[in-house]
Amino acid sequence: MKTDLPTQQSPSLADLNFDNRFVRELPADQNYSNHVRQVERACFSYVQPTPVVAPQLVAYSHEVATLLDLDQPTCESDLFVQVFAGNQLSPGMEPYACCYGGHQFGNWAGQLGDGRAINLGEIVNHLGARWALQLKGAGPTPYSRRADGLAVLRSSVREFLCSEAMHHLGVPTTRALSLILTGEQVTRDMFYDGHPKQEPGAVVCRVAPSFTRFGSFQIFTSRNEIDQLRQLVDYTICTDFSHLGEPSVVVYLKWFEEICRKTAAMIVHWMRVGFVHGVMNTDNMSILGLTIDYGPYGWLEDYNPDWTPNTTDAQGRRYRFGNQPQIALWNLAQLANAIYPLIEQTEPLEEALQLYGFCYKQGWQEMMAQKLGLKQFEPEYDLPLTAELEKVLLLVETDMTIFYRKLADLDLVDGQDNDNLLAPLLDAYYQPEELTEKNKQQICDWLRTYLKRVGQDGHRNVERRQQMNAVNPKYVLRNYLAQIAIDKSEAGDHSLVNDLLQVMRDPYAEQPENEEFAQKRPDWARHRAGCSMLSCSS
Ligand code: AMP
Numbered sequence: 001m002k003t004d005l006p007t008q009q010s011p012s013l014a015d016l017n018f019d020n021r022f023v024r025e026l027p028a029d030q031n032y033s034n035h036v037r038q039v040e041r042a043c044f045s046y047v048q049p050t051p052v053v054a055p056q057l058v059a060y061s062h063e064v065a066t067l068l069d070l071d072q073p074t075c076e077s078d079l080f081v082q083v084f085a086g087n088q089l090s091p092g093m094e095p096y097a098c099c100y101g102g103h104q105f106g107n108w109a110g111q112l113g114d115g116r117a118i119n120l121g122e123i124v125n126h127l128g129a130r131w132a133l134q135l136k137g138a139g140p141t142p143y144s145r146r147a148d149g150l151a152v153l154r155s156s157v158r159e160f161l162c163s164e165a166m167h168h169l170g171v172p173t174t175r176a177l178s179l180i181l182t183g184e185q186v187t188r189d190m191f192y193d194g195h196p197k198q199e200p201g202a203v204v205c206r207v208a209p210s211f212t213r214f215g216s217f218q219i220f221t222s223r224n225e226i227d228q229l230r231q232l233v234d235y236t237i238c239t240d241f242s243h244l245g246e247p248s249v250v251v252y253l254k255w256f257e258e259i260c261r262k263t264a265a266m267i268v269h270w271m272r273v274g275f276v277h278g279v280m281n282t283d284n285m286s287i288l289g290l291t292i293d294y295g296p297y298g299w300l301e302d303y304n305p306d307w308t309p310n311t312t313d314a315q316g317r318r319y320r321f322g323n324q325p326q327i328a329l330w331n332l333a334q335l336a337n338a339i340y341p342l343i344e345q346t347e348p349l350e351e352a353l354q355l356y357g358f359c360y361k362q363g364w365q366e367m368m369a370q371k372l373g374l375k376q377f378e379p380e381y382d383l384p385l386t387a388e389l390e391k392v393l394l395l396v397e398t399d400m401t402i403f404y405r406k407l408a409d410l411d412l413v414d415g416q417d418n419d420n421l422l423a424p425l426l427d428a429y430y431q432p433e434e435l436t437e438k439n440k441q442q443i444c445d446w447l448r449t450y451l452k453r454v455g456q457d458g459h460r461n462v463e464r465r466q467q468m469n470a471v472n473p474k475y476v477l478r479n480y481l482a483q484i485a486i487d488k489s490e491a492g493d494h495s496l497v498n499d500l501l502q503v504m505r506d507p508y509a510e511q512p513e514n515e516e517f518a519q520k521r522p523d524w525a526r527h528r529a530g531c532s533m534l535s536c537s538s
């Protein structure tokens, strides 16, 4: 191991129990210099974070700190800031960057790798849980290609807040421990249109059981490095899928099936909360079915399956909201190709891919039943019911989050006219005055069919409301809210980052004092950069 940075003792940080199994058991790059190159027959390269001039803590997640056995005074200490900005190593840390490849926008892109992520090691906490720590934006690595290895505050706020918001929403995700300003400026051309700007640099410390991606396997197969492929597959099974048993062809297949199931479950959650990842390249697909790599993601405001926040994808809209289930399947098929050399049978791999379709359909139906407050999804009634709902949501601009939340408040009252029936939902419409009588009739026809279905289902209204409010969030990290927090943070006021973190801790609760964070997108944000338009530049 190569360690250039000083190490220093502090009661809690020094007591962290590092057990760096990844670097101990997997093949390392034998070249220790930090220059851009193709790295063959290795899972990772040892590399040091680049020190920064004036690190400053913006925010940290005390929940993630607890996972790592870190207490509040430690997180608020200067040493914490130094360590998680990459200026200093804690005892036991062995920094490295991973090698992986990937398909970007449907095309094989060759070696990608951790171009600006540097792993610090793995902590085994007092409960025996294993957590890998990774700094994003901590300087160049052998995988940085033509880029600088850095991250700006804007994208770091987005990654930090969204990781934690997704966790509290019950969506599988990588986590974020800390958000630290580096005190240095970074140049970015946000829309790649010849307008570079200086922006504040930042580092986020991400935390997950593993950061292995589909592309981590693809890179080996693409180079015909089958021994290394087997090593990484066996390692992944032994560490993160040990319940499947000792690696063998049968276990490889069970493993792939489980990845298909987990990926389907993750996508169902995205569809439930209205999350659009924005860059579902195979290097951004976690082998654990976690949401990973928060870049130009976005949250549906008005319900629109064709929407993508990513301007880089504006032409083909490959990663639009409604296409995410298909893209996950396409990505799983690439993973199947990657592990094929270990299995050498296509049929069981194809069956597993079909299992994905089955799990997704099943999961989606259960999720929709939950969202609508039904005991269970009865295809006979609920396929037409949900198909018509989709049409109703598309009639005029309808805020998805507010619509589902308010739907729980509706009651079936005999003889109620359209305006009265619709009243509790009006807040969900961006231009309620644009609703024509014909629109209102179509919406109310659906509402009456829905309420009749609810009545037949036999749920009491209180129970239905509880069920619905437990899966239909009141608070999501609305695109414009994150942008306001970024604007303030760039001006030196980090309070909104911390306020949003706090609100997103309890997204299903009413929180009357935080009503302002549940408001639909204001008009100024409709076409503003960062609110509705994002790019891969971060
Ligand atoms: P992404 O689209 O963010 O998932 O990134 C794709 C690839 O580009 C990954 O290998 C990243 O590590 C790398 N990358 C993205 N931004 C940078 C950067 N600023 N410096 C170095 N590598 C980067």
Ligand code: MG
Pocket (backbone or CB within 6 Å): 283, 284, 293
């Ligand atoms: Mg990525």
